[in-house]
Amino acid sequence: MREQLEQLVQLQEIDNQLLELKEERGNLPETVEKLRAEIEETTHLLDVRREELLNAGKERRRIEGEVEKAKVSLKKYQGQLFKVSTNREYDAITTEIEAAKSIISDGESQIIHLMGQEEELTETVQNLESHSETIKSDFETHDAELQEKIAETSDFEAKLREKRVTIVDELAKPIYAHYERIHMAKEDGMGVAQVFNGACGGCFAAIPPQKLMEVSTMSDFILCETCGRILVDPETIQMN
Template identity: 30%
Template sequence: MPAKTEVTVEEKLRALYDLQLIDSRVDEIRNVRGELPLEVEDLEDDVQGLKTRIDKLKTDVETINYEITAKKNTIEDAKTLIKKYNEQQKNVRNNREFNSLAKEIEYQELEIQLAEKHIREYKAQIEQKKELIASTKEQLGERETHLKHKKGELDAILAETEKEEKALVEKSAEFEQIIEERLLSAYKRIRNRVKNGLAVVAVERGASGGSFFTIPPQVQVEIASRKKIITDEHSGRILVDPVLAEEEQQKMEDLFRGLK
């Protein structure tokens, strides 16, 4: 059985820096996309909400029209009864019967007045709801136009980057497999803690990449020797020498071009 090949510190550093370059590229792609997916989702919710509101207002109008029809029927019934009572008054035998019928006629006339009042109120409600429907439709049109524009933006970005992002995420997972668990955990912990997601950085002009704190010359020599994993004492980031960084950047740029 062949002996297991020992992974050198330099190989670990290269793998970590490669992983950082891949993850940073994924971050870059997602930053370009930015808040667009959430904006599209919010606009879709707005559009659906406005459509639901319009449907409810239309249902309200139908219900009110039903009530108007019912009140019109009440008026017709009352008119029929008034006509009937007027005919009966012609054949009464005494004042008591006449007055009783007169009260019934008066009651039916009041019913007609009340029904007519309700119809006027219902018609006013319908006009109000129609105005709301019109203004809501206007809002809906604006939201749908905005949504179409935002979806177009998002679709264009996705069409341009989706394939590359998927391939990069797969590459990231591949590189994670070849990095020992302890180092990978440290990398992820640092990456989650720092604002720009950079857990592995190159030494630039005698300082940790993106930092103003100078690294002592002796430590710079140790970093360049690639004999052990060295972290920046201020940020906790893993440090690599500029030569290694340049070599891996070139290698990853070739890889990224192939993924597009």
């Protein structure tokens, strides 16, 4: 049991160092991830808006073509109107003229509407492009900083992780599982606590004398009743 407790203390020290490395990197990893996601989202939005702009332009040119055709027809029918000899012919041509006029007036108002849409979309695309430039350069700056920090510490971190694996292999599974649970749950990452002035060094709850005795002999695996941390005796196991 003493060996297991010593291994646990070593595990805790490794985890403390890993936590320190993580703190050194601060919120850079989150910032980089957020920026990466924002770039993706903006790029997607830009694609959508550019497509809409393209389609509005296509639709406007199609309608402009129809209006042009209707104008040509209108001229033709208006010319024919003076040459008709029957009422029936007159009515037929008048109907054609009305139809052409309606195509022209509907088309023109659609063109105006589409031009407004195109103007708005052009502005949106420009804004998105400039926003995209800003976040891309932001991302590059933060990512470079993060990569540098990772490069500085990656060898050390790899060694710590290697050592961690060796220790975990030697620990009894239920003991490691308990440690890991508390380690992950506590903000300070401490799954092991030293006894300090008869109290748990993690949560400062007083420990009953009988338990204190058991902790000092290190013959058993003793947990703090309040926080669940594994208690060790600082006299027998030194922690940094």
